[in-house]
Structures are given as structure tokens and as C-alpha cells.
Amino acid sequence: MLEGRDLILAGRLDGVSAALRPGEVTAICGPNGAGKSSLLQCLAGLLAPEHGNVLLDAAALSSLHPRQRAQAIGYLPQNGEIAWDLSVRNLVALGRLPQGDRGERQVDAALASLDLEKFSTRPISTLSGGEKARALLARVLAGEPRWILADEPLAALDLGHQLALIAHLRRAAGAGAGVVLVLHDLALAMNHADRVLVLQRGRLASDGPPEAALDTALIERVWGVSARWLGEPGARALVAR
Amino acid sequence: MNRPILLLLLLLAIAIPLSLLAGRVWLDPWATPNAAVILGELRLPRALLAVTIGGGLGAAGAAMQGYLRNPLADPGLFGIAPGAALGAVLSLLLGYAASAWLLPLFALAGAAGAMLLLALIAGRANGLGAGIALFTLAGMMIASLAGALTSLAISLAPNAFATSEIVIWLMGALTDRGWPDVWLAAPLTLVGIALLRLAGRGLDALTLGEAAARSLGVSPGRLQALLVVGVGLTVGSGVAVAGVIGFVGLMVPHLVRPLTDRRPSSLIVPSALAGALLVLVADCVCRILPLVTELRLGIGLSLIGAPFFLHLLLKMRREAL
Numbered sequence: 001m002l003e004g005r006d007l008i009l010a011g012r013l014d015g016v017s018a019a020l021r022p023g024e025v026t027a028i029c030g031p032n033g034a035g036k037s038s039l040l041q042c043l044a045g046l047l048a049p050e051h052g053n054v055l056l057d058a059a060a061l062s063s064l065h066p067r068q069r070a071q072a073i074g075y076l077p078q079n080g081e082i083a084w085d086l087s088v089r090n091l092v093a094l095g096r097l098p099q100g101d102r103g104e105r106q107v108d109a110a111l112a113s114l115d116l117e118k119f120s121t122r123p124i125s126t127l128s129g130g131e132k133a134r135a136l137l138a139r140v141l142a143g144e145p146r147w148i149l150a151d152e153p154l155a156a157l158d159l160g161h162q163l164a165l166i167a168h169l170r171r172a173a174g175a176g177a178g179v180v181l182v183l184h185d186l187a188l189a190m191n192h193a194d195r196v197l198v199l200q201r202g203r204l205a206s207d208g209p210p211e212a213a214l215d216t217a218l219i220e221r222v223w224g225v226s227a228r229w230l231g232e233p234g235a236r237a238l239v240a241r
Numbered sequence: 242m243n244r245p246i247l248l249l250l251l252l253l254a255i256a257i258p259l260s261l262l263a264g265r266v267w268l269d270p271w272a273t274p275n276a277a278v279i280l281g282e283l284r285l286p287r288a289l290l291a292v293t294i295g296g297g298l299g300a301a302g303a304a305m306q307g308y309l310r311n312p313l314a315d316p317g318l319f320g321i322a323p324g325a326a327l328g329a330v331l332s333l334l335l336g337y338a339a340s341a342w343l344l345p346l347f348a349l350a351g352a353a354g355a356m357l358l359l360a361l362i363a364g365r366a367n368g369l370g371a372g373i374a375l376f377t378l379a380g381m382m383i384a385s386l387a388g389a390l391t392s393l394a395i396s397l398a399p400n401a402f403a404t405s406e407i408v409i410w411l412m413g414a415l416t417d418r419g420w421p422d423v424w425l426a427a428p429l430t431l432v433g434i435a436l437l438r439l440a441g442r443g444l445d446a447l448t449l450g451e452a453a454a455r456s457l458g459v460s461p462g463r464l465q466a467l468l469v470v471g472v473g474l475t476v477g478s479g480v481a482v483a484g485v486i487g488f489v490g491l492m493v494p495h496l497v498r499p500l501t502d503r504r505p506s507s508l509i510v511p512s513a514l515a516g517a518l519l520v521l522v523a524d525c526v527c528r529i530l531p532l533v534t535e536l537r538l539g540i541g542l543s544l545i546g547a548p549f550f551l552h553l554l555l556k557m558r559r560e561a562l
């Protein structure tokens with residue numbers, strides 16, 4: 001269980017509490033500036049809240065050694081920065097730094113699960129945006145963390161790559177990992193998350209299964225947009241009224 | 242041990258003996274009178290000093306580029322070399338340079354002062370994201386402050402002789418250096434390179450940005466401390482015994498990077514070896530060139546370094562287009 005209790009961070013979070021369960025895909029949604037990335041970074045142990053605390057399996061996250069924390073929680077930042085032109089394999093192997101081993105088996109498995117084997121010796125600069133995003137996710141998977149926290153992992157990806165990446169994340173959740181994603185696209189959250197947290201100005205506006213947490217009344221209240229959902233559960237599309 | 246390291250070690254094994262013989266007058270160990278004294282007391286310490294300083298600058302440059310995630314970073318950016326130069330200039334100004342130990346000690350004190358200032362500022366900048374940028378700006382501030390104080394010291398010099406002594410020292414050279422300089426610089430540089438090597442894993446993680454590095458268990462404070470002390474020891478001891486020698490830390494990692502897998506950690510030792518080789522060869526060339534007086538090493542390396550820097554900038558611009 002990864003639990004945030006009454007998290008307060010000046011100007012960004014204003015008393016957010018949520019207990020996240022392993023084996024689920026949780027989406028954090030909200031308008032720009034609602035505090036989504038801040039909440040994710042608090043849960044990842046990268047930002048210390050001014051008040052409240054984050055518990056990992058009932059132990060305070062801040063009391064863990066950074067390496068212990070890193071072994072448990074994998075974090076994928078939004079910008080996807082890669083400063084040096086490493087080979088795909090060496091990039092993915094960075095995910096083993098918390099364990100301090102080369103982890104050949106885990107790196108091979110991560111490359112295979114994201115269909116990157118054929119690129120493994122290629123410099124990362126020769127990959128397309130979608131392939132790069134897969135390599136960065138493989139880096140997180142190589143560490144075999146119990147929690148995968150990703151900030152907008154699907155932004156800037158085309159539809160095919162978005163669905164492929166979501167499928168990988170769902171598979172990780174199926175294998176028992178807790179997956180927490182900041183998502184801008186409400187339809188992706190609606191169709192692929194098990195649970196949605198909606199933030200508004202640093203507060204939790206709703207929390208629950210997607211059909212309930214993202215109902216149209218809430219969307220109107222939080223985003224100020226009058227919209228309605230089309231389609232069947234699991235294959236919804238959002239259209240403005 | 243990997244291939245670039247072996248190759249560079251081999252080149253050094255060839256270059257060091259050759260450098261002992263090279264000079265305006267080439268030395269024949271069997272025919273030249275007093276060959277043993279010249280080799281043992283002049284050329285060997287000078288060669289070892291070139292290797293030491295070059296090694297330190299190369300490793301510091303590789304670590305700095307990894308830390309700042311910028312191929313244009315140079316060890317001078319932390320303000321440690323200007324700090325060390327200020328210390329040395331003060332000792333010249335105060336007339337303490339007559340003792341063999343005081344000038345290097347003043348320079349080391351200057352480097353330590355710059356490191357302390359950096360550490361004080363860094364201690365207040367541990368936020369996510371802003372850390373490294375603020376740190377770099379602080380380093381540049383220290384560099385320009387030390388530069389201004391150095392200029393002030395020069396302008397306060399009591400006579401033209403003192404001024405020229407300071408200016409010439411600032412140009413950097415290995416002329417007339419001896420064993421005491423080696424004993425001072427070599428251990429400090431080796432410790433510095435070892436610390437930078439320890440920072441390697443953290444630098445690798447920084448490839449993915451500061452937030453990802455922290456999420457991989459890297460402690461920004463520890464990494465920063467390793468960098469500051471490592472660069473301080475290598476660069477500070479280099480300036481203490483040879484004056485300001487620029488561009489080595491910038492050039493060498495670039496030349497070496499294509500030979501490695503481009504991870505910052507696998508660049509540090511090869512850069513140290515290549516830096517050693519570059520300074521050793523450049524010092525020999527300075528010695529051999531048929532000029533009226535010997536070309537100062539610092540000037541020689543800057544003459545090569547500046548066009549190289551321009552070449553880098555143009556190449557980066559081409560790639561960005």
C-alpha cells in the first residue's frame with residue numbers, strides 16, 4: 001500500500017489523502033496547475049510535503065534509505081530527458097542502479113517486454129519518439145519496482161504507441177505492481193484506469209472508479225467544460241456539448 | 242579493463258620515455274654529459290607533473306560535463322581554478338613565493354576557499370530542479386569574483402617586476418618544476434580522481450535528469466560534495482603547481498567520448514589518461530618549438546583549445562539545425 005496522508009505543499013497541495021493499492025492502475029487527473037505532478041513527486045518521495053506524510057507499507061517513506069525507496073518505487077519523469085547518447089541497453093540498465101548490480105536478466109526481460117531487443121545496441125538518438133518512450137519505460141521496469149509512478153507517460157505519443165504503452169503498464173499491474181499515472185487525457189483515464197483521483201487547486205475533487213470519478217457533472221465543475229461521454233464502458237470518448 | 246583505457250595506457254607508456262628525451266636539445270642518455278641528473282632532477286619530475294595535472298584536469302572535465310549534462314562544461318566553471326589562482330597571486334604579491342611550499346599552499350587555500358563558498362551556497366539549494374542551475378551560477382559568480390580580485394592584486398603590485406612575475410605565473414607552465422611539486426600535486430590529484438570515480442554512478446543516473454536520478458536513489462548532496470571535493474583537489478593542486486591551464490578539461494572528454502559507451506562513469510578514467518597524454522605532449526611541443534623563449538604551456542593549450550571550442554560550437558549548431 002502506498003498512502004499519502006493529508007499532504008500539504010504551499011501553493012500546490014492542500015490536504016490530499018489517498019491510499020493506493022498494488023495491482024491497480026490509478027490515474028491522477030486535473031486541470032493545469034491542480035497539483036498532479038506535485039502529488040506524484042510526493043508519493044515518489046522526491047518532494048517532501050510541508051505537512052502530512054507518505055507511507056509505504058505503513059512505514060514512513062522519508063525514513064527509508066534513498067536506495068531502499070528507489071528499489072520499491074520506480075519514477076518516470078515527464079520530460080523524458082536523456083543527456084548522453086547511450087545505447088538502448090545501457091539506458092535501460094540505468095534502472096538497475098538502486099540494486100547496484102548489472103541485472104542482465106532483468107534488463108533482457110524489460111527490453112523484451114517492450115519489444116526493444118532489436119534496438120538494444122542502437123544509440124538512443126536514432127530512435128523515434130515512441131521508441132524512446134518505450135525505452136524510458138523499460139528503464140523503470142528493469143528495476144522491477146513494486147510501484148511504477150509515471151508523469152504523463154503518454155503525452156506526445158501517437159495513438160498506437162499510447163495504447164501499446166498502456167497495455168505494458170496494465171500488464172505490470174496484472175503482475176502485482178501498483179501503477180500510478182498522471183494523465184491529461186480523460187478518455188485514457190476513463191478507459192484504462194481502475195481508479196481515478198481528480199485534483200482541483202491542490203484538493204481531491206473526486207476519487208473512485210473512473211465511471212464515478214469522472215462523471216460529467218464533476219468535469220463541468222472542475223474543468224469548467226460541459227461535456228458528455230459517448231460509447232460503452234471501456235471504450236468511452238469525451239465530447240464537448 | 243576496457244579498450245580505450247588499454248590504448249591510452251600504451252600511448253602513455255610510449256610518450257613518457259620519449260618526453261624525457263625531448264627538448265630544445267635532445268638528450269642522449271649515453272652521450273649527453275650529466276644525463277642522469279637532467280633526467281632524474283628535471284625531465285622526469287616535469288613529465289610526471291604533466292601527467293598528474295593533465296590527468297586531474299581530464300577527469301575533472303569529464304565529471305563536470307556529466308554533472309552539468311553539458312558537453313561545453315569545463316572544470317573552471319566551479320570557480321575553483323580562479324580561486325586557486327587568486328591564492329597563488331596573493332602569495333606572489335606578498336612576496337611569500339620565495340619559499341617553494343608557500344605559493345602552492347596559498348593556491349590550495351584559494352581553491353579550498355572557493356570550494357567552501359560553493360558548499361555554503363549549495364547547502365541552501367537542495368530543491369528539485371533548481372539545484373544544479375543555481376550551483377553553476379554560484380560557481381560562475383565565484384569565478385568572476387576571484388578573477389576581479391586577481392586583477393586587483395595585479396594592479397596593486399608594487400613594481401613592474403612583481404606585475405610581470407604574476408602575469409607570467411598566471412599563464413601556466415611546467416618550467417623549472419621539481420620533485421616537491423610532484424609530491425604535492427600527485428597524491429591530491431589521485432585522491433581527487435578516486436572521488437570523481439566514486440561519483441560515477443550518480444553521474445550516470447543524472448543522464449535522465451535530476452528528478453529521475455533522485456528516484457534512482459542518488460543523493461544530490463553527496464554527489465555534489467564528491468564533485469566539489471574531487472574537482473577541488475584535482476584542479477586546485479594543478480593550479481598550485483603549474484598555474485592556470487585551460488581547455489584540457491573541455492577538450493579531452495570530447496575526444497575520448499566516442500571511444501567509450503558514453504556513460505559519464507566510463508568516461509572518467511579514460512579522460513584522466515587522455516588528459517595526461519595531452520598535457521605531456523603539449524609540454525614537449527612547447528619545449529621543442531624554436532622560439533626565443535619557451536612557449537608557456539597555458540598559452541599553447543589555449544591556442545589549440547580556442548579553435549577546438551569553436552569547432553565544437555559549430556558542430557553542435559549543425560546538429561541542432
